Amino acid sequence: MSNEALSFTSPGAIALEAIGLSKRFGSFKALDDVSLKVPAGEFHALLGENGAGKSTLVKCLMGFHRADEGAVLLDGREVSVRNPREAQGLGLGMVYQHFTLVPSLTAAENLVIARRDAPAVIDWAAERRRIEAFLDRTPFRVPLDRRVGALSAGERQKLEILKLLYLDQRFMILDEPTSVLTPAEADEILGHLKAMTERGEITVLMITHKFREVQAFADAVTVLRRGRVVGGGRGLSTREMATMMVGEAAATAGASGKAALPERRAMPASVGEPALELAGLFAEDDDGRPALRGVSLKVAAGEIVGIAGVSGNGQGALVETCCGQRPLSSGQMFVNGRDFLPTRRAFDAAGLFVVPEEPLKNAAVAGMSVADNIVFRRFEKPPLSRRGWWLDRRAIRAAGRELMTRFRVASPSPDTPIGALSGGNVQRAVLARELSAEPIAVLIVANPCFGLDFASAAEIRARIVAARNAGAAVLLISEDLDEVLDLSDTVAVISHGQIAYKAPIAEVDRGTIGIHFAGGSEGEQGAPLG
């Protein structure tokens, strides 16, 4: 396979240098003269706020995009990477935010089919020996015979990395590799990678928004801002990195992620009907297995109930059933004491708003413009439409533009298809649509800050608390335990499709939550808390 191409690089870690890379999308310059040097065996972090150009840069390195200008050197020799296959042949591999494994195959089968030189007729016994010998040389352990669909998120992420190592990728690009992991899983995986860099076996370039990980694992950082390199180096403090990313004033407001939270107004003392009540929800996943097994929960007006848990314990199904995207096998949902059936009309009548996770997939139309996506829920109402059917394009554009400014959605124009925005900006646009409505009686949000840079995360969390202060009942479902602990009045843990624990925030301690997390998803060894 790649041996020929790899022959000019040294046997261990590969050094990479990008010189003066520029990339335009139409008239928009996503990368402007970006240079980056990652010596062999370095663990290098790539930072930048949402839309700064991080993904564009690594996509140019991996051959998904062709840079308009600039050069890439591997071990000092210029290479031309025209597509990801060529990147693979040169020893460049990438771990994506989403998993790329085949869920119905076992871990071992996934490794075999990943090989570019996999034979048409596979000698499974020989392959097995080869994989076991390979695994002996790596620190990562995964159950080889288990179907990937039954692996925990941590095990899947290890397998993604093993796949690259199996393919002899010795320059590894990681795009927010820990976003689906518990802090302990993240530390384990990054710790192994760090040790491998120290032994000179691989080089790592990691995109992350987590300063803690940068401080703990990275040897050096490069910071991008609006498509340009604005700083970097070794031994930088969190504050120095934050300032490079967003500028002095914003860094002061948001570096801790907590500073910007508005003061909480006391919850109304009279506890009448809960604004949202879930009563014994049962639902199945796509394979007909139980996903929700009797979820019951009440959320009062002016309260945030935060549901924590290890990824894959029913969070997705819970949000989907509340949105009407997954049928209930049994159970009932009440809003303000009335039976609620999730139809478009019922959402508006009840003042119920939902921000699901992966908003581009679940809450936006990728090919439609940013402005249209933002005003989606108000199309047929004045002033965006007259007599309920005549759409006023100019008013839609103006309303879209106004919300884009308020929620700081960075887009070349209101007419740009939302699918072309960076992940963080899609998130902001969907939040702009759901959080700008008045009044919000019930707000359901899932992983609202997933993939957001620290300043944006602080801003979004502040908006959620503001909605609560204004009287909304908020159901927050988040895999970020710190987020749940920072925002919630009441904390619950979901495990195996059931609410395993629930307590007011004042009575919650991380140890108790850890015990309830530990019943986590299949294959999970418990999910210790960081």
Ligand SMILES: Nc1ncnc2c1ncn2[C@@H]1O[C@H](COP(=O)(O)OP(=O)(O)OP(=O)(O)O)[C@@H](O)[C@H]1O
């Ligand atoms: N295919 C494309 N067409 C048009 N514009 C694009 C395209 N891909 C990226 N962009 C724009 O380039 C800019 C940089 O996007 P990029 O995805 O590289 O940012 P990022 O730093 O990775 O952000 P995030 O942290 O939110 O993932 C954004 O303004 C984005 O809208």
